[in-house]
Amino acid sequence: KPKEQAFDKNDPYSNDPKRHPAIIPASSKPFNGEPPSAILTDNFLTPNDLFYIRNHLPVPDVNVKSYKLDISVQGPGKFTSFSFDDLKRKFPKKSTAVVLQCAGNRRSEMVKIKPVKGLNWGTSAIGNAEWSGPCLDDLLKQAGIDIDQVTQKHVLFGGMDKDPAGSPYEASIPIELARLLKRDIIVAYEMNGQEIPRDHGYPVRIIIPGIVGARQVKWLTSIKLSNEESMCHWQQNDYKGFHSSIDWNNVNFKSVPAIMELPVTSAICEPIEGTDLAPDADEVTVKGYAWSGGGRGIVRVDVSIDGGKTWDSATLSPPKQPMYKTFAWTFWEATLPIPKNHKGKVEIICKAADLSYNVQPDSVEGIWNLRGVLSNAWHRVNISIPKS
């Protein structure tokens, strides 16, 4: 069972930080929330206080003076520890704009088909920030570890957020992925040029570009090279993708790998669902985001205002990143003529293709799954055109 709805013993959440009033809560303990979708496309870099918040446990209150990041290798044991000051002073600082997205972003579209377990996210459990800090590779080298030579098969990241039994949040990535992203993984101590807010991992979190939010461990305090992947609940028994006939009676979480790279997605941020255009409007400007996992840039966003019968090409604003290392999102915009034969309502659809020409699936039905993750079907928004 997901642990999210759990425990309220002496309220471990009483020390959680204050959140921006524009953040729409999805749950309160732990706190989860997303900004209104129309705010997302206002800024290429999502402001820190408007960035979606995804907590699995109470927010730790970390004293930066006693903060330690421990590096260890299964077998030999502890290699070294770095203080916060070490991280800031001893290593070159790397900065990259990277999208983080919750595996459950757009879950609310799946819920309409059939109930699922999970937070009822809209389209804004995604954000793009510039993250700064040392390369993981530089830290490991300093600790005497060559990631291309180690025999361990996984890199584990431990957080300082703990469940009532005292077990911390933890996640891992396969060593193969750590090698592919060798110079791209950042041990981040800044978010958009500021210290990382408590909700986002103060003082240090890991940023693994192109993969699911669940592995971007916040309040990072340990990095371990291990023969086994993390045994944490969220690594083993959550955040995996199944077909729509798998239910809680027949699910086998061991049958598929933990989600890492995410599939291509896009969403319409403006206009929002239910918008009334000006009476007799003859066109509508549509804006949104598109993004894909694995650093695959967006090559095309297609938009339709007639239920998918005809399509237009949106104008893309790609980030200034290499095409095979496009970790930031691509904003897009299109101005579409309202079809003459509308009956007061039209449905707008968007769908994106990434550098591998992977595309979004047509229907939510086809990808429905018991945990409501990986919800990347064509995005649809319904708006009204009143008569004057």
Add this chain to the structure above:
Amino acid sequence: KPKEQAFDKNDPYSNDPKRHPAIIPASSKPFNGEPPSAILTDNFLTPNDLFYIRNHLPVPDVNVKSYKLDISVQGPGKFTSFSFDDLKRKFPKKSTAVVLQCAGNRRSEMVKIKPVKGLNWGTSAIGNAEWSGPCLDDLLKQAGIDIDQVTQKHVLFGGMDKDPAGSPYEASIPIELARLLKRDIIVAYEMNGQEIPRDHGYPVRIIIPGIVGARQVKWLTSIKLSNEESMCHWQQNDYKGFHSSIDWNNVNFKSVPAIMELPVTSAICEPIEGTDLAPDADEVTVKGYAWSGGGRGIVRVDVSIDGGKTWDSATLSPPKQPMYKTFAWTFWEATLPIPKNHKGKVEIICKAADLSYNVQPDSVEGIWNLRGVLSNAWHRVNISIPKS
């Protein structure tokens, strides 16, 4: 206009090799053909004489004694040449099982929606072979070229097959991709342990794992590092993906990048369309392949025998390759009970998810495009169950 249906001047095709009688022709000059789908799943490594043949031009007749592979860099010019003997003796031999797939594989499904330009491929314009030869990286190093340091943006591969004006087939890949695949690109002189058949590039072809067939230049005679991508027709004005409202009047081939990595796909190879099962059969065994570009392994193949209302999980036979460098295909199999309420006919569907949890799109309509490429919708096969 595609050049494929062109020229018959003194029949430059008269010296083409003989083909295996099981190969089903898609065109004769140039010759293109695919094996019957039920043969595909018989062998993890597709036999050389049953591997789909995709020629854009007449097949050259190459004298291996005078064969040269020229390496050059835009600016400095020619760096070096290697003889066939150099390739075999001077470098370590690398062998990898790699799928090649035509961008137009499964085009026949798009044709049913609306006509497209291109060969009417079924599901077998795909094959998996073990390719052997030096790493491209070793050749370049020997020529004094460090692929991580060059300023040129593209790697061009030139063939010995020529159009009537004397222009050779050519393709290129972005330098970024060449770097990502650094030790994986093979200058192949063997296919499944034998010399490469003439139809497949004798004596030497390039093998760039995880990307579209059109860049796997056969009869390879030149490798150039260049500031510009290949200007060849098939690089610039073909093998690109558009939405379904783009037609030959409004297409802008410059608007999207040339196809490189291919999207996730799968197909049912057995039973074939129109199969009559045994009278009153109560189950059917279904077999097929699944594969994705970019080395992304297959994590799941879902099969349905009730039009997608319910799904079963196929049993996968993944190749023995690393999960982020899975360049070979994954065969799969499932035995499905015939639904009790069938009326003599059932439709079988398959769909796959790859390591990034990208999935196949539901409908052919949603991905139809004027050239009929990237046809990776859910695959459907209709069979009959006679009454006894």
